Amino acid sequence: MICLSCDSKNIRPRKIKCEGEIKGERVETISEKTVCDDCGESFLTEIQMAEFRRDLADSYRTSHELLTSKQIKEYRNRLGLNQIDFARMIGAGDSSVKRWESNRVQDRVYDTIIRARCDPSYMSDNIVINMEDLATEDEYTGFCKFRLARYIKLLACIVPFASSPLYFFKVLFIMDEKHFRKFGSTISGLRYAALEYGPVPDDYRRINEYIVKHGYASTKGMHNFVINTKFDSTEFTDSENEVIEEVTKLLKEKGEKYCYEKSHESNLYKTASPYGLIKFVK
Numbered sequence: 626m627i628c629l630s631c632d633s634k635n636i637r638p639r640k641i642k643c644e645g646e647i648k649g650e651r652v653e654t655i656s657e658k659t660v661c662d663d664c665g666e667s668f669l670t671e672i673q674m675a676e677f678r679r680d681l682a683d684s685y686r687t688s689h690e691l692l693t694s695k696q697i698k699e700y701r702n703r704l705g706l707n708q709i710d711f712a713r714m715i716g717a718g719d720s721s722v723k724r725w726e727s728n729r730v731q732d733r734v735y736d737t738i739i740r741a742r743c744d745p746s747y748m749s750d751n752i753v754i755n756m757e758d759l760a761t762e763d764e765y766t767g768f769c770k771f772r773l774a775r776y777i778k779l780l781a782c783i784v785p786f787a788s789s790p791l792y793f794f795k796v797l798f799i800m801d802e803k804h805f806r807k808f809g810s811t812i813s814g815l816r817y818a819a820l821e822y823g824p825v826p827d828d829y830r831r832i833n834e835y836i837v838k839h840g841y842a843s844t845k846g847m848h849n850f851v852i853n854t855k856f857d858s859t860e861f862t863d864s865e866n867e868v869i870e871e872v873t874k875l876l877k878e879k880g881e882k883y884c885y886e887k888s889h890e891s892n893l894y895k896t897a898s899p900y901g902l903i904k905f906v907k
């Protein structure tokens with residue numbers, strides 16, 4: 626092959642900054658071109674052109690938080706499907722996946738379907754996000770809307786003295802029940818299930834995974850948590866702060882095991898059906 630501009634044979638592939646346009650947007654990539662050492666001219670071979678167009682599409686996808694061609698291919702390979710079967714599985718046209726794995730940007734609706742079908746953590750995250758978006762005030766939530774930010778603040782208050790979920794959930798339940806009895810609503814808005822080892826938030830594993838994955842908490846050893854944020858009393862009402870203080874004091878003085886036992890003595894817990902949701906009723 627020779628330089629298209631000066632016929633020199635001193636040409637070689639080099640990765641250089643390139644620019645292009647996708648969906649009316651200027652996009653930059655670092656892509657391979659063939660560069661002439663003599664005249665400095667650069668050009669794309671047929672293969673380089675295909676790769677450049679895919680790079681452009683991927684650059685666009687990354688900046689718009691869409692799956693890249695590589696990610697789509699990885700998901701497809703994980704399911705062991707060819708491009709046509711994968712397209713059929715998600716309800717897209719037969720040739721769509723082939724195009725998405727090269728230079729065609731997928732619609733956001735297909736992007737969502739692919740994540741929902743191929744990434745379990747995406748679904749799990751959505752369940753936690755929905756807990757907040759679809760939060761209800763009823764007898765299961767104790768007439769309080771669940772708010773993730775407040776939940777994390779509550780943990781920041783409890784976890785330094787009860788770092789395992791086995792214990793900190795019980796302390797949280799005591800807070801919720803106490804506030805409900807005195808003031809008619811819980812503090813966290815969590816739904817609790819009556820499990821053998823006490824009242825535990827419904828979907829607690831997903832919530833724990835979520836807060837670790839998104840950096841609100843870290844795990845220490847097998848069972849212990851560290852919360853990476855500070856308790857902030859301004860996010861709670863006076864009555865909530867009263868109960869939070871009261872129960873934290875109880876935890877500090879009597880210890881986590883005491884709170885664990887205490888949560889088992891709750892009538893709300895004892896009258897719930899095993900593995901069923903606990904109703905906050907007076």
Ligand SMILES: [Zn+2]
Pocket residue numbers: 628629630631632633661662663664665666
């Ligand atoms: Zn040249």
